[in-house]
Amino acid sequence: MFVRIAVCDDDSVFLEMLVKQVSQLFQNVDSSLELEYQIDSFQDGANLLGNWDHEVYDILFLDIEMPRASGIQVADKVRMKNPYVKILFITNREDLVFHSIQYRPFRFIRKNHLEDELPEAVNGLIESLHKENKYLKVSFNGTEKNIKIIDIHYIESCKHDIYIYTFHDTFRIKSNLTKLENQLEAYGFIRTHSGYLVNSRYVFSVEKTQVVLNDGREIPLSRYRTEKVKHKLQLYGRGTEE
Structure with a gap:
């Protein structure tokens, strides 16, 4: 199984850290699952959307609060192109949980709880990929x-x-x-x-x-x-x- 992953956050330092952690977690997936992956990173929602025409992603880690194109705006356009993409919103704004429900997020991860919530989210992603064949x-x-x-x-x-x-x-x-x-x-x-x-x-x-x-x-x-x-x-x- 080959999985395409996009990570988008306007904070370059946080983006680099998030990509590294996501990559490490996918590397640690049970080898018997024969999972391969590709990760692309973006600091701007508009650039991500521009690339979506050339690369259809299966998983999207997305910061909600970004300039130019917010995570909510990006999620809206992404859903129209790919109803099956798994969106994981990354933010500290818990009050945005219900506002984001309409975009069917797979997870809502808090930045200040990243070390606790990201591993569980990746495990959930792997499990979900298999559940979808049920x-x-x-x-x-x-x-x-x-x-x-x-x-x-x-x-x-x-x-x-x-x-x-x-x-x-x-x-x-x-x-x-x-x-x-x-x-x-x-x-x-x-x-x-x-x-x-x-x-x-x-x-x-x-x-x-x-x-x-x-x-x-x-x-x-x-x-x-x-x-x-x-x-x-x-x-x-x-x-x-x-």
């Missing part, structure tokens, strides 16, 4: 089908049927939403309502009565679940689960 086996129209878990946006329970919504297809199956919740919770799925299970990677925002996905679809949010949903989004952003 499939949900379902019975659809009398035949067995494997649905790639990363492609599932949300799941809806309607009467006695379960509807699974992906990028291009909708699958109707016979199952139980609680059973699916137990199966998919480890992959970042959150129960927002008694009848809905949502993939956290596609959450754009959390409103009073609904969760808005990045494609504009609105999923019902039970009032008593609101705090739990927000809490889980924070946990997934940190790479932890309860």
Whole structure:
């Protein structure tokens, strides 16, 4: 497996240190995984975006607060070009966590906790790369089908049927939403309502009565679940689960 990594921070000293630490962590990955990597560094978000036309990255370590093109602006453009890129925001501004959710960050790493949080983040990246090749086996129209878990946006329970919504297809199956919740919770799925299970990677925002996905679809949010949903989004952003 070959992984392309971009690191972007306007502080040259911090950038050099971050690239070095990321490189060391990837070098220490279990050799049995046969992982190769390439790291490119940028001090400017505009330069990173200019290079994106020539090099599509799998992983992006991105400083939120930068002049010219902020990390938020860069993430917005990057997501349009590559919906699967794993973005890790690097900052000391914890108040920006929810503002950045719409760009589906893989992690939110604090600069003053880099030594503690970066190793966990890299381990999480490696684990995620393998998880993305996982499939949900379902019975659809009398035949067995494997649905790639990363492609599932949300799941809806309607009467006695379960509807699974992906990028291009909708699958109707016979199952139980609680059973699916137990199966998919480890992959970042959150129960927002008694009848809905949502993939956290596609959450754009959390409103009073609904969760808005990045494609504009609105999923019902039970009032008593609101705090739990927000809490889980924070946990997934940190790479932890309860």
